[in-house]
Amino acid sequence: MTDDPCGAGAHGHDCRKVVLDLLGEYEAGTLSEADRAELERHISKCPPCVSFLSTYRATGKCLKSLKPSDIPEALADSILAFVHARRQRGE
C-alpha cells in the first residue's frame, strides 16, 4: 500500500465516516440519497474501502451459514415428553 491508499481526496467523507457511520445504513438500503452518492463516490476512488466493503459483505455471508441445520430430529417429541413428565410430577 502507498502512503495514501485512499484516492477519494480531501473533500467529502473520509474512510472512517464511510465505515463507521454510513456502511450499515448503506447495506440496509436506508441511507439518504446524498450520503449514498457520496459513499459510492468515495468507494469508487478508494481501494481500501472496496476491500473493506467486500470483507464486510463476506462476513454477512459467513453468518448466514451459522444457522443450525441439524435440529435434533426428535426435538419436538422430546419437548412434549419433557413437559408431560413435569406435569405428571405436579410441578
Next chain:
Amino acid sequence: MAEPETPTDLELVRRIKSGDEEAFAQMVRRYHARVYSLSYGVLRNAEDAEEATQDTFWTLYRKIGTFDESKKFFSWFYRVALNQAYSRARRRHAPAISLDGALPRFDERGHFAADFPDWSAKVEDEVSARELAARAGDFIAELPPAYRDVIWMADVEEMAPADVAETLEISIPAFKSRLHRARLFVRERLTEAMRAGAVKPPVKQPESVAR
C-alpha cells in the same frame, strides 16, 4: 378438498390457555426449531440448546396466562427463550470483551491506520467458508449479549429489523447501531484471524477430482 386453515399464534395461545393439549403440541411443532436455533446462538452447544428449548416450552406452558394478547406472541416467546438460554449461560463464566478494542482503526486523516488483507474470495470456497463460519460463530460468542442477540437474530436467523427490535425492546436506530458494530467486530476478528493464518487458504483441487 380444502386445506384446513392454519391457526394464528393468537388462536393457538387462546386454545392453550383453555387447556387444549393439541394446540400446545402445534405450538411446539411451529416454534421448536426457531427456539432451538436462538438458544444455540447463546449457548453454542447442542445439548445445552436442547435443554434450554425444553425449559422454554415448559415456561410457555406454565406462564402463558401472563402473555398480554395485545402484543406479538413471538416477541414475548423469544424473550422467554433468550432468558432461559442466558440463565444457563450465566453458569459458565464468559470473559468480558471490549467492543472498541476490535473495531477498525483510522489515522488522523480518517484513513485506515493499517493495511489489511481482502479475504472475501475465501467465502466462495466451501472448505474455507466452513472454517470462516465456525470462527465467526466463536467471535459472535465473544460479544456482549446486547450485540450478540442482535447479530444472531438479524444475520443468522434473518429476522426482520422491526421484529428483532420488538423482541429485544429496543428502538430501530439502536438495532441498526448495534448490528453494524457487531458486524464490524466480527469482520475485524475474522480479518485478524486471516492475517494470523488461523484460517486455512482454499486448497486448489485438480479439475478431475474437484467436487
